Amino acid sequence: MAKPGDRILVAVSGGKDSLGLWQLLRDLGYEVDGLYVGLGIGDYSDESARYARDFANARDWKLIEIDLATEYGFDVDSGARAAKRAPCSACGLSKRHIFNDAAIRHGYDVLATGHNLDDEAAVLFGNVLRWETEFLGRQHPVLPAAPGFVRKVKPLIRLSERELAAYCVLTGIDYIVEECPMAGGNRHLGYKNMLNEIEERSPGTKAAFVLGFLERAQERFTGEVELARDDLRPCTICSAPTPGDVCAFCRMRARAVGEPIGVRISS
Amino acid sequence: MAKPGDRILVAVSGGKDSLGLWQLLRDLGYEVDGLYVGLGIGDYSDESARYARDFANARDWKLIEIDLATEYGFDVDSGARAAKRAPCSACGLSKRHIFNDAAIRHGYDVLATGHNLDDEAAVLFGNVLRWETEFLGRQHPVLPAAPGFVRKVKPLIRLSERELAAYCVLTGIDYIVEECPMAGGNRHLGYKNMLNEIEERSPGTKAAFVLGFLERAQERFTGEVELARDDLRPCTICSAPTPGDVCAFCRMRARAVGEPIGVRISS
Numbered sequence: 380m381a382k383p384g385d386r387i388l389v390a391v392s393g394g395k396d397s398l399g400l401w402q403l404l405r406d407l408g409y410e411v412d413g414l415y416v417g418l419g420i421g422d423y424s425d426e427s428a429r430y431a432r433d434f435a436n437a438r439d440w441k442l443i444e445i446d447l448a449t450e451y452g453f454d455v456d457s458g459a460r461a462a463k464r465a466p467c468s469a470c471g472l473s474k475r476h477i478f479n480d481a482a483i484r485h486g487y488d489v490l491a492t493g494h495n496l497d498d499e500a501a502v503l504f505g506n507v508l509r510w511e512t513e514f515l516g517r518q519h520p521v522l523p524a525a526p527g528f529v530r531k532v533k534p535l536i537r538l539s540e541r542e543l544a545a546y547c548v549l550t551g552i553d554y555i556v557e558e559c560p561m562a563g564g565n566r567h568l569g570y571k572n573m574l575n576e577i578e579e580r581s582p583g584t585k586a587a588f589v590l591g592f593l594e595r596a597q598e599r600f601t602g603e604v605e606l607a608r609d610d611l612r613p614c615t616i617c618s619a620p621t622p623g624d625v626c627a628f629c630r631m632r633a634r635a636v637g638e639p640i641g642v643r644i645s646s
Numbered sequence: 647m648a649k650p651g652d653r654i655l656v657a658v659s660g661g662k663d664s665l666g667l668w669q670l671l672r673d674l675g676y677e678v679d680g681l682y683v684g685l686g687i688g689d690y691s692d693e694s695a696r697y698a699r700d701f702a703n704a705r706d707w708k709l710i711e712i713d714l715a716t717e718y719g720f721d722v723d724s725g726a727r728a729a730k731r732a733p734c735s736a737c738g739l740s741k742r743h744i745f746n747d748a749a750i751r752h753g754y755d756v757l758a759t760g761h762n763l764d765d766e767a768a769v770l771f772g773n774v775l776r777w778e779t780e781f782l783g784r785q786h787p788v789l790p791a792a793p794g795f796v797r798k799v800k801p802l803i804r805l806s807e808r809e810l811a812a813y814c815v816l817t818g819i820d821y822i823v824e825e826c827p828m829a830g831g832n833r834h835l836g837y838k839n840m841l842n843e844i845e846e847r848s849p850g851t852k853a854a855f856v857l858g859f860l861e862r863a864q865e866r867f868t869g870e871v872e873l874a875r876d877d878l879r880p881c882t883i884c885s886a887p888t889p890g891d892v893c894a895f896c897r898m899r900a901r902a903v904g905e906p907i908g909v910r911i912s913s
Contacts, residue, residue: 512863569847577836580836584775596777596779600866
């Protein structure tokens with residue numbers, strides 16, 4: 380995932396997983412800064428930013444902040460409406476884009492995210508229900524760097540939500556406990572609840588599901604990922620890799636701010 | 647699945663799926679007889695046998711009956727205890743063995759079972775949760791004949807439980823409505839209920855799950871099946887293909903009747 384000397388950027392939300400990860404990686408001796416993306420989700424964003432800032436300030440660690448509205452002229456809500464996406468989809472698209480872009484721009488070797496076992500299991504469940512073969516091929520704790528992409532790692536996928544909450548409580552990390560108000564009732568949470576029911580009856584199922592996938596199935600799906608990668612070229616607006624002319628993030632941004640798609644912006 | 651002139655044996659339980667399948671295949675002009683296996687599950691077995699017999703008699707179609715206790719000296723309950731298996735596992739093992747054995751012994755070309763979309767989805771769900779790669783490679787509506795194995799087909803996997811119930815009601819097929827009393831609370835039913843919840847929120851999920859698997863994933867798992875097949879040799883007791891000396895069915899039978907494992911029986 381990372382070797383000594385690698386510059387790591389950890390994407391932090393103010394929640395237990397990402398703040399816990401930042402702490403863990405620093406304790407392990409890595410050079411790690413934080414990245415907080417303000418998504419404009421009302422009080423929730425204000426509060427989560429406060430947790431991330433307080434955490435960084437108390438340790439005198441560097442936190443890069445990028446505000447979606449200030450930097451790009453829209454927020455998750457207006458982006459979702461403009462692109463006719465669910466809010467969680469507009470949010471995911473924005474975060475993926477900004478995380479990768481910020482890591483490359485600021486010269487980091489690795490982007491780390493705090494996805495835990497529960498997250499991975501729910502995402503895997505959704506990908507398997509629809510047999511999203513390309514997503515399955517990409518669902519791995521280490522995605523190597525590629526042209527236009529920084530290396531991406533998810534060091535926490537063996538740890539459950541509860542374990543990470545316990546780690547934060549035991550080490551005195553203060554984190555935002557509330558869930559995002561936009562996520563209520565989304566599919567991902569529905570899958571999490573189902574997997575929790577199964578886990579209750581058959582403890583160990585979640586770990587067997589995710590780790591069994593990585594051990595025995597994931598690489599059967601990597602062919603599609605390589606094929607898809609061969610089709611990528613730089614977005615004509617932001618130069619991020621995309622299968623079309625303009626990447627999905629720039630298309631959403633243009634629609635949200637009422638610009639014709641394809642106009643180059645200075646950045 | 648079958649060509650005109652093939653002799654088909656359909657495994658019937660007295661329920662809607664298998665009786666519906668027998669009717670459908672006959673209506674399509676195939677030469678189809680029925681096979682009923684008495685599993686010794688108290689009143690439930692008595693009643694389900696009655697439905698199967700009445701159905702066959704009313705149409706003057708041939709029904710082969712095999713009684714587990716009479717033929718092999720044990721029932722599902724005693725087999726499960728002896729083999730330290732869950733009852734559903736002992737039942738499945740017995741049925742798989744007897745279906746295949748009867749089809750071969752009586753010279754049928756094809757064994758057909760009434761698995762519907764809901765069954766397939768629940769089995770697939772269990773196989774995916776544990777990434778049972780060999781079972782995934784074998785989960786297909788057509789398993790070609792192989793040494794010691796008759797061709798096995800599942801013609802109904804695109805139809806839901808409700809559709810098959812509707813078919814039986816509309817065509818006047820009288821079937822046993824009760825579920826097996828041993829199945830209450832088993833994993834398979836738990837998975838069915840979960841998939842029903844998801845289907846309610848996102849109609850079409852079950853079909854996308856099963857058919858997407860068959861279209862885009864199943865053949866990625868067939869390698870294991872071929873490797874496993876290479877390791878099979880005839881059971882020293884019954885000559886069914888097995889990776890060991892004595893097949894799992896004969897081992898369960900020997901334990902249940904208190905015979906040392908490995909003693910050849912006349913059959």
